[in-house]
Amino acid sequence: EARTLPSAFASSAPPDAARRVMARLDALALVSQEEGRLTRTYLSEAHRQAVDLVSRWMREAGMSVRLDDAATLIGRYDPGSGEFAGRRTLLLGSHLDTVRDAGRYDGMLGVVTAIEAVRELAQEQQELPFAIEVLAFGDEEGVRFPRTLTGSRAAAGALAPDDLSACDADGITLADALRNFGCDPDRIAEATRKREDLIGYVELHIEQGRVLEKAGRALGLVSGISGAKRARFVLKGKVGHAGTTAMDDRRDALTCAAEMILAIERRASETDGLVMTVGTLELAGAGVNVVPGAVGFSLDLRAFDDAIREREYEAVVADCEAIAARRRVSIRAEVFYEETTVPCEQALVATLKKVLAQRGEDDALSLPSMAGHDGLAMARICPIAMLFVRCRDGASHSPDEHVDLEDIAASVEALTGFVRQLGHQ
Ligand code: HGY
Ligand code: MN
Ligand code: MN
Ligand code: MN
Numbered sequence: 001e002a003r004t005l006p007s008a009f010a011s012s013a014p015p016d017a018a019r020r021v022m023a024r025l026d027a028l029a030l031v032s033q034e035e036g037r038l039t040r041t042y043l044s045e046a047h048r049q050a051v052d053l054v055s056r057w058m059r060e061a062g063m064s065v066r067l068d069d070a071a072t073l074i075g076r077y078d079p080g081s082g083e084f085a086g087r088r089t090l091l092l093g094s095h096l097d098t099v100r101d102a103g104r105y106d107g108m109l110g111v112v113t114a115i116e117a118v119r120e121l122a123q124e125q126q127e128l129p130f131a132i133e134v135l136a137f138g139d140e141e142g143v144r145f146p147r148t149l150t151g152s153r154a155a156a157g158a159l160a161p162d163d164l165s166a167c168d169a170d171g172i173t174l175a176d177a178l179r180n181f182g183c184d185p186d187r188i189a190e191a192t193r194k195r196e197d198l199i200g201y202v203e204l205h206i207e208q209g210r211v212l213e214k215a216g217r218a219l220g221l222v223s224g225i226s227g228a229k230r231a232r233f234v235l236k237g238k239v240g241h242a243g244t245t246a247m248d249d250r251r252d253a254l255t256c257a258a259e260m261i262l263a264i265e266r267r268a269s270e271t272d273g274l275v276m277t278v279g280t281l282e283l284a285g286a287g288v289n290v291v292p293g294a295v296g297f298s299l300d301l302r303a304f305d306d307a308i309r310e311r312e313y314e315a316v317v318a319d320c321e322a323i324a325a326r327r328r329v330s331i332r333a334e335v336f337y338e339e340t341t342v343p344c345e346q347a348l349v350a351t352l353k354k355v356l357a358q359r360g361e362d363d364a365l366s367l368p369s370m371a372g373h374d375g376l377a378m379a380r381i382c383p384i385a386m387l388f389v390r391c392r393d394g395a396s397h398s399p400d401e402h403v404d405l406e407d408i409a410a411s412v413e414a415l416t417g418f419v420r421q422l423g424h425q
Contacts, residue, residue: 017116018409024057024112028096029104037101037399042139042150043071043177050096054111054136061115062122063134068191069183070154073136077118079128089131090422091201091382092117092415095140095151095374103401105391109411110204111136117415128423130199137374144168144177146336152377157192164188198382199422200348201375204415205386206403208371210394218410219359221352221366222344222386225376226304229313230337232296233260233320237329239285239293254283254292256329260320264299267316274303274312275370299333304368306340339376345383351425352387355417359410371396387414 031053032038033046040046051073055065058075066074073096076089094110114134121128135155142148145166153159164175164185175185207213212220237251261278268276277300284294299316303309317333324331349366356364367388375384389411392402403411 017120017412018405021109021112021116021408021412022405025104025108027053028108028112034100038098038104039100039102039143040096040098041141041144042097043144043174043181047071047097047138048181051136051138054096054115057112057115058134061119063115063118067183068151068154069178069185069188070151070159070191071138071178071181071183072151072155072191073138075115075118075134075136076131077122077133078131079122079126087130088199089133089197090199090419091133091135091378092203092419093133093135093137093201093374094203094205095137097138097141097143099141099143099397101399103396103398105206105401105403106208106396107137107140107205109206109389109403109408113204113408113411113415116412117419120412120416121419126420126423128419130423132419135201135374140372140374142337145174147174148337149339149372149374149377150174151191152374154188154191155193156377156380157189158377158380159188193381195381200345200383200385201378202348202352202385202387202415202418203373203375204411205369205371205373205388206391206396206401207367207388208391208394208396209367211367212365212388212390213392213394215365217361217365218390218407219356219361219364219414220388220390221349221356221364222388223349223366223368224304224341224343225369225373225379225384225386226302226371227306227309227339227341227376228337228372229299229301229309229335231299231301231313231333231335233257233299234332234334235295235324235329236331237293237295237327238291240291242289242291245291250291251293251328252291253295253329256324256327257281257295257297259323259327261297263319263323264316267312267319271308271312273305273308274301276301276312276316302370304341304370339372342376342379342384344375344385348383348385351421352385352414352418355414355421358417358421359414387411387418 063075092114137151237253
């Protein structure tokens with residue numbers, strides 16, 4: 001629907017910038033691999049179409065475009081006056097992949113607003129003592145492969161030796177999926193950036209929580225990105241006939257999992273600073289008249305404090321082992337993903353703070369991100385910072401995601417202002 005900016009809106013970002021961003025997010029929302037809902041996973045045909053669309057927008061904004069061998073789309077704006085030969089690069093951007101049945105802002109807003117900021121700076125022919133690159137990562141959500149942050153970990157030189165042999169649900173390896181996409185997995189190491197070339201990586205992203213909305217703020221500073229630990233729990237009991245297996249003779253893997261999952265929930269609710277989620281549950285050989293013998297479930301554990309995260313993971317495993325022993329079910333827990341908490345770099349945060357003060361917010365809010373972002377990986381290769389944008393009801397990872405037009409205008413203005421400010425420091 002044609003939404004108009006309130007006339008009193010103070011932003012200097014031309015209203016058409018916000019509308020252009022909104023129109024592009026609408027266009028990206030149609031690039032999906034599932035009928036009637038937005039799902040775009042790493043190296044899928046939908047990812048390819050999104051790369052084509054975003055490449056066009058990057059070129060229109062005055063950037064040169066390339067795809068690295070981890071399928072990260074990179075737009076480069078180099079207002080190259082020779083005197084700055086060999087200048088360093090400021091990295092902006094976010095991710096193009098989504099969860100299943102996603103919203104249209106998580107990731108994509110950061111990519112499209114970064115392109116809009118470069119477009120504005122290029123039109124003004126802003127002299128800058130650095131080049132700018134917009135990175136559109138392809139795998140921040142980790143939906144397709146039992147890996148995540150693949151693009152940003154490649155950029156940071158932090159891929160694991162077994163990453164390329166990780167398989168998706170169809171048994172396709174990451175290496176083959178990259179080849180099918182037109183990338184060369186044998187040269188993925190060349191995607192690694194040189195630390196000395198980089199000023200930092202700054203990502204604009206929806207908050208995915210309600211702090212800004214409750215405080216009546218459009219934008220907020222991020223103090224750091226919480227680390228996370230993800231594990232798979234595999235339980236083996238004994239398959240039985242539903243009618244002839246006595247209750248005290250059962251080794252039911254599903255009721256065992258159920259007791260574990262409730263114990264996990266109770267522990268997280270009773271522990272400050274800890275959130276835990278069992279997001280997937282698999283039941284092998286399920287049947288209405290079969291006592292379940294094998295169950296798998298995932299655990300996602302977040303705590304900003306690394307020590308709490310480690311301590312609580314060990315406690316969860318101990319809880320589950322005790323429940324499994326009592327129920328005569330075997331248990332295997334395997335960690336498949338972990339990232340430690342990374343602070344946002346103070347100098348970059350201070351520059352963002354100045355920009356918010358210029359917008360009349362000299363008491364800008366600063367909040368931790370309990371959601372993971374590509375900055376978790378990029379922090380290995382350069383300083384990082386993030387700017388959060390208010391989203392309605394904090395809704396995210398769902399079609400209910402929504403950002404108001406004036407907050408999109410504020411995002412463009414803040415990101416453009418940040419680059420200008422950095423350029424004149
Ligand atoms: O899981 C996360 O926090 C992010 O949305 N991938
Ligand atoms: Mn997400
Ligand atoms: Mn995201
Ligand atoms: Mn808690």
